[in-house]
Amino acid sequence: MDVLVLGGGYAGLTVTRKLERRLPASATLTLVDDTGSHLVQHELHRAVREPDYVDDISVPLEEILDRATLREAEVTDVDRDARTVSLADGDTLDYDYCVVAFGAETAYYGIPGVEEHATPLKRLEHAATIRREFEAVVDQLGHDDPVTDADRAGTVVVGGAGLSGVQVAGELAAMARERDVADSVEIVLLEQELTVAPGFPEQFQRATRELLDEQGVDVRTGTTVTAADDARITTEGGTIDYDQFVWTGGIRGNEAMGGDRPEVRGDLRLDERTFALGDAVRIVDADGEPVPASASAAVRASATAARNVVAAATADGGFVDLQQWHWESPGWLISVGDDAVAQLGPTVVTGGTGNALKSAVGVTYLAEHGSLRRALGVLRKEMDDIEEFAELLERL
Template identity: 85%
Template structure:
C-alpha cells in the first residue's frame, strides 16, 4: 500500500508524523515537498526585519521525519481518477491513498499591474526581497546617513489587511523606527473591506486596528485597488504614489489543483482515497461552519485526516467509519511590529501579555516540530526584544 502526503507545511507535516506512527508496517509513506524544508509560516514576517530568523523557521524535513521517505519535487497535477501524482521533473507517483496539503498561492485577482509591481509574502525569498526594497526606500530618502534630514517622504503600501498584511505593515513600521527614519517613511495598509483582519471577531479587529495606528501605520479600510504601475496605485477613491508595494490581498489554490480550492466536508475527503486539508481546500466542518484558512485550523484538522486515512487503509474494502471534524477556535494571535494582539475567548490582550502568549505558541511549535535548538534561538531573539530572558519569562 502506497500513501502519499503532498506538501510539507503545517498540515502535511503533522499528518505525516501521525501516519508514521499509525500506518501498518507494510505501508510505504512518502512526503512530497517542493523545497524539502518546513517553513514556519506564521513567523515568516519576522525575517523581513531580522534575517537571522531564517535559520530558525526553515527546518529541513529530513531532520523531522522518521519512517516516511522525502521526495523533493514540485507537484504539477493530482489525477484522482487514476490515483496518479505528476511531478515537475517528469516522474509520476501512484498512490492507494493521498493527502493533499499543498497550500495556496497569492491571488492577484487579475488587477492590472499588481502582480507585475507588487511583492507577495509566501516564501523566504519574498521576505528577503521586501527587506531589500524597504532598505532601498530608506536610501532614496537620503538616509544613508541617519543624521542627514530626509530629502522626501517615502511611501510603502501594503495591499490587504488580513493577518499577513497586518504583520508585514507592523514589521516595516518597526524597522523604520529602528533605523530612525519613522518620520520620513509612511507605511500605508489598504483593505478593500471595511475593517482590518476581516472575518475575525470584532473585538480582535478593533484592537488590531488600534495597535497598527499606535505603531504609526496609516490604515485605510474600504479602499479597493483597481490598477498599479511602477510608481502609482489606482483605487476607487483616487491614486497613491508609492516607493514600495507589497501585496497580501488574497489566496488561490495551488496550480496542481488547477488554481482551485475545492470544498471538503467534516470527513476532509475529496474522494474515497484522497483527503485534503489546510489552505489547499475550503473546509466546511461537521456542523456546517466554514473554517478560516489558518495555521491553527491546519494543525487541528491533521488528527482527523490521519485517523481517517488509517481507517480507510485498514478497512480491506469494508465499511469505513470516518471521523468528522468540528472546528473550535482556541483564539487568535497576531504580531504588529514589537506589539501583538491576542484573543482567548472573549478576552483581548495587547502589549506584553499578548507578546508573551505569541512567543510561547511559536516556541512550543518549534520545540515539538522543529528542534529544541531552534526554539531556544527564537526564545533568545524574543528576549532581546524585551530586554532579557527574565523579562520574557515574567510575561509568560
C-alpha cells in the same frame, strides 16, 4: 499500499508525523515537497526585519521525518481518477491514498499590474526581497542632501490587512523607527473590507487597529485596489504613488489543483482515496461552519485527516468509519511590530502578555516539529523579559 502526502507545510508535516505512527508497517509513506524544508509561516514576517530568523523558522524535513520518505519535487498535477501525481521532473507517482496539503498561493484576482509590480510574502525569498526593497527606499531618502522632508518622503504600500498584511506592515513600521526614518517613510496598509483582520472577532480587530495606529501605520480600510503600475496604485478612491509595494491580499489554490481550493466537509475527503486539509481547500466542518485559512486550523485538522486515511486504508473493502472534524478556535494571535495582540476566549491582551503568548505558541510548535535549539532561538529573540513570561506561565 502507497500513501502520498503532498506539501510539507503545517498541514502536510503534521499529518505525515501522525501517519508515521498509525499506518501499518507494510504501508509506504512519501512526503512530496518542492523545497525540502518546513517553513514556520506564521513567523515569516519576522525575517523581513531580522534575517537571522531564517535559521530558526526553516527546518529541513529530513530532520523531522521518521519512517516517511521525502521526495523533493514540484507537483504539477493530481489525477484523482487514475490515482497518479505528476512531478515537474517528469516522474509520476502512483498512490492508493493521498493527502493534498499544498497550502495556498497568493491571489491577485486578475487586478492589472499587481502581480507584476508587488512582492508577496509566502517564501523566504519574498521576505528577503521585501527587506531589500525597503532598504532601497531608505537609501533613496538622501539624508545628507540639502532637501526638505517632503522631497525625501518615501511611501511603502501593503495591500491586504489580513494577518499577513498587518504583520508585515508592523515590521516595516518598526524598521522605519529603527533607522530613524519614521518621519520620512510612510507605511500605508490598504484593505478592501471595512476593518483590519476581516473575519476575526471584533475585539481582536479593534485591538489590532489600535496598535497599527500607535505605530504610525496609515490604515485605509474600505479601499479597493483596481490597478497598479511601477509607480502608482489605482484604487476606487484615487491613486497612490509608491516606492515599494507588498501584496498580501488573499489566497488561491495550488496550480497542481488548477488554482482552485475545492470544498471538503468534516471528513476532509475529496473522494474515497483522496483527503485534503489546510489552505489547499475550503473546509466546512461537521457543524456546517466554514473554517478560516490558518496555521492553527491546519494543525488541528491533521488528527482527523490521519485517522480517516488509516481507517480507509485498513477497511479491506468494508465499512469505513470516518471521523467528522469539529473546528473550535483556541484563540487568535498577531504581531504588530514589537507588540502583539492575543485573544483567548473573550479576553484580548496586548503588550508583554500578548508577546509572551505568541512566543509560547511559536516555541511549542518548533519544539514539537522542529528542534529545541530553534525553539529557544525564537524565544531568545522575542522575549526580552523572561520574568514576565514565567509569571504568565504561572497564571495559565
